[in-house]
Amino acid sequence: MNLRAFSNLRRNYLRNSASDVSESSLAFWLLLPAVLLLALIVVYPVAKVIHDSFYSISLFSESGPAFVGFSNYVDAMRDPDVWRAVRFTIALCVVTVPGALLVGLGLALLANREWKWRWPVRLALLLPWAIPLAFSGMIFAWFFNTEYGVVNDLLRRAGFAPISFLLIPQWSFLAICIATIWKTSSFVALILLAGLQTIPRSLYEAAALEGASRWQIFRHVTLPLLMPAMMIALIFRTISALQSFDIPYAMTQGGPARYTETLSILINTTAIEYMDVGYGSALAVLLFLLSMAISSVYLRKLYKGAL
Amino acid sequence: MLKLPLRWIAAAVLLINGFFPAVWILLTSFKQDAELAQTPITWWPQHPTLDNYVHAFSDQPLLLFLGNSFAVALLSTLLTLFAATGAAYALTRLRLRRRGLTLTALVAIAMFPPATLLVPLFEIMRGLGLINTYGALILPYAVQSLPVCTLVLASFFQQVPKDIENAAMLDGCTRLQALYRIVLPLSAPGVFTAGILAFVNAWDEFLLALALNAAPGSRTLPVGILLYQGEFTFPWPVISAALVVAIVPLAILIILFQERVISGLTTGGIKG
Numbered sequence: 001m002n003l004r005a006f007s008n009l010r011r012n013y014l015r016n017s018a019s020d021v022s023e024s025s026l027a028f029w030l031l032l033p034a035v036l037l038l039a040l041i042v043v044y045p046v047a048k049v050i051h052d053s054f055y056s057i058s059l060f061s062e063s064g065p066a067f068v069g070f071s072n073y074v075d076a077m078r079d080p081d082v083w084r085a086v087r088f089t090i091a092l093c094v095v096t097v098p099g100a101l102l103v104g105l106g107l108a109l110l111a112n113r114e115w116k117w118r119w120p121v122r123l124a125l126l127l128p129w130a131i132p133l134a135f136s137g138m139i140f141a142w143f144f145n146t147e148y149g150v151v152n153d154l155l156r157r158a159g160f161a162p163i164s165f166l167l168i169p170q171w172s173f174l175a176i177c178i179a180t181i182w183k184t185s186s187f188v189a190l191i192l193l194a195g196l197q198t199i200p201r202s203l204y205e206a207a208a209l210e211g212a213s214r215w216q217i218f219r220h221v222t223l224p225l226l227m228p229a230m231m232i233a234l235i236f237r238t239i240s241a242l243q244s245f246d247i248p249y250a251m252t253q254g255g256p257a258r259y260t261e262t263l264s265i266l267i268n269t270t271a272i273e274y275m276d277v278g279y280g281s282a283l284a285v286l287l288f289l290l291s292m293a294i295s296s297v298y299l300r301k302l303y304k305g306a307l
Numbered sequence: 308m309l310k311l312p313l314r315w316i317a318a319a320v321l322l323i324n325g326f327f328p329a330v331w332i333l334l335t336s337f338k339q340d341a342e343l344a345q346t347p348i349t350w351w352p353q354h355p356t357l358d359n360y361v362h363a364f365s366d367q368p369l370l371l372f373l374g375n376s377f378a379v380a381l382l383s384t385l386l387t388l389f390a391a392t393g394a395a396y397a398l399t400r401l402r403l404r405r406r407g408l409t410l411t412a413l414v415a416i417a418m419f420p421p422a423t424l425l426v427p428l429f430e431i432m433r434g435l436g437l438i439n440t441y442g443a444l445i446l447p448y449a450v451q452s453l454p455v456c457t458l459v460l461a462s463f464f465q466q467v468p469k470d471i472e473n474a475a476m477l478d479g480c481t482r483l484q485a486l487y488r489i490v491l492p493l494s495a496p497g498v499f500t501a502g503i504l505a506f507v508n509a510w511d512e513f514l515l516a517l518a519l520n521a522a523p524g525s526r527t528l529p530v531g532i533l534l535y536q537g538e539f540t541f542p543w544p545v546i547s548a549a550l551v552v553a554i555v556p557l558a559i560l561i562i563l564f565q566e567r568v569i570s571g572l573t574t575g576g577i578k579g
Contacts, residue, residue, distance in 0.1 A: 023401045023482075024401070026397075026401060026482055026483070027397040027401040029393075030393035030394065030396055030397040030401070031393060031394055031397045031409075032393070033389060033390040033393055033394075034390040034391065034393060034394040034453060034457070037386075037390055037446065037449060037450050037453065038416065038450060038453070040431065040446065041424070041428070041431075041446055041447050041449075041450040042416055042419055042424070042450060044427065044431070045424040045427035045428055045431065046419065046423075046424070046427075048426075048427035048430070049423060049424065049426065049427055052426065052427075103321075103324070106317060106321055107321050107325070110317070110318055110321055117318065120322060121318070121321070121322065123325070123326075123561075123562060124321060124322045124324070124325025124326055125325060126561045127325050127326065127329055127558065127561075128325060128328075129507065129561075130507065130554065130557045130558050130560075130561050131328070131329065131554055132510065132511040132512075132513065132528070132529050132553075133511055133513060133529075134511075134513040134529040134532075134533070135529065135532065135550055135553065135554070136328070138532070138533075138546070138550075139328045139331070139332060139550070140328070142541075142543060143328070143331075147346055148343060148344075148346070148348055148543075149348075150331065150348070153347055153348050156347060157347075182324065182328070186325075239420075242420065243420040243421065243422060245421075245422060245513070245514050246513045246514065246529075249513075250513075250533075263422070264420060264421075264422035264514070267422045267423065267425065268422055268425065268514065268518070271425060271426045272425060272426070272429070272518055277426050280426060281426060284420075284422065284423035284424075284425075284426070285423070287420050287422065287423055288419060288420060288423050291419075291420060292415075
């Protein structure tokens with residue numbers, strides 16, 4: 001969606017080198033609100049988090065912050081809770097990102113068809129988007145309830161024994177994945193639908209004239225032209241999956257036995273509930289580095305596509 | 308590739324996937340408490356009642372939560388649109404050094420996990436005296452939506468022909484007037500799309516709302532609805548009624564504007 005915008009902006013920039021001084025100053029004033037907001041909400045907090053991560057700061061102790069160098073980071077590396085949260089967060093990404101892309105692609109292909117059932121499909125596509133993450137988590141926690149959940153009701157009807165989904169680690173992972181895919185495939189579908197609509201109809205007509213099968217058309221026309229939109233969906237989805245908080249928190253509060261604790265939940269618990277600010281900040285920096293490392297791979301691909 | 312029955316099955320699965328949770332809480336909101344304690348569970352309400360809706364409003368200040376969510380979402384959307392309009396216009400139309408860098412920085416911002424900024428945000432908001440006020444949420448929400456909204460608006464601004472703008476300026480408009488009188492109205496679908504994206508994002512947010520605005524008077528819907536559960540009780544029919552009340556406004560908004568939301572997002576992508 002934003003890919004073309006990106007490359008066009010660059011091209012226009014190269015084209016309009018002639019200009020005047022008043023334009024630069026107007027540009028300054030127009031950019032000012034955005035820059036001020038970013039400075040207050042992002043730049044300063046990021047600097048503060050990095051700074052705090054080198055201190056031992058506990059809001060419970062009377063003495064002030066003490067500089068401890070890298071010891072928060074060393075502690076984090078040795079902390080089994082951190083590694084468990086990293087493993088769980090990455091596992092969540094590995095399952096839910098492709099899952100949401102696949103379901104989102106299905107929804108987008110259906111919503112893109114010219115047929116009379118298009119509006120219910122579009123509504124089905126938008127509805128999960130309109131239900132806040134935390135609510136989705138609550139609703140799915142209930143669906144997977146051992147006694148009163150819909151899922152176990154269906155299992156019973158099919159003759160299986162009910163499963164305590166949210167009390168057994170592996171099953172709660174599955175339940176959280178399903179809830180996450182359900183909620184996030186909606187936004188993916190929106191992005192992919194935008195991508196689908198950019199594919200010229202004439203290409204399909206030409207391919208059909210050549211006698212291509214539906215699968216061939218999908219494979220050789222739709223899929224390649226959908227790649228930019230797929231990349232954007234992939235980036236957004238991966239970043240937000242790494243930051244997963246709402247759905248696991250609402251479904252299990254990180255349980256059973258902290259098994260479903262994501263990095264975001266761990267940071268929230270450490271820094272806000274236990275007020276261990278220094279250590280929480282170090283964890284925050286690590287999460288940010290992880291997000292950057294993963295998304296820089298994507299961004300490089302995106303740039304290569306754009307230029 | 309798909310044979311007809313297979314396509315219909317796929318459609319049915321995806322439709323059920325989209326609608327089922329919403330339909331389920333709607334059905335539950337009319338059930339009586341006793342019905343929820345039955346096993347096997349019932350799917351259709353046996354003795355429909357509206358009591359849960361009465362309880363939803365009387366057990367917790369649901370109207371207050373709704374009002375808070377609405378105010379926060381609307382105000383942060385307006386702030387985002389204001390900042391994003393300026394930024395998008397500067398990036399698309401004006402001479403600017405380091406344009407590429409600015410754009411990259413904008414995308415990179417989307418990568419800061421809210422959880423990582425929680426502690427300093429808490430301190431900033433406390434320093435500004437904004438904890439438990441709308442301001443504590445409006446500012447971060449506006450920033451969260453800023454990158455996407457700027458890119459959407461930029462791609463719409465690109466589609467407005469420069470000639471129209473130049474003509475307006477020959478007729479005596481300043482550049483700023485050209486922006487507000489010509490470019491913005493012509494980009495109305497883009498403004499609308501960006502607005503909806505920002506609004507939904509703010510309406511959805513939970514982590515910051517939980518950390519920054521947890522006081523009784525300033526809770527937003529996602530935080531407030533958690534309060535219906537007791538320590539050991541989970542009054543699902545009442546929670547369902549509250550969820551229905553919470554979801555309906557946005558659902559109506561989206562049903563009314565579904566064509567515009569989708570066409571806004573899609574035209575944003577076509578030309579760019």
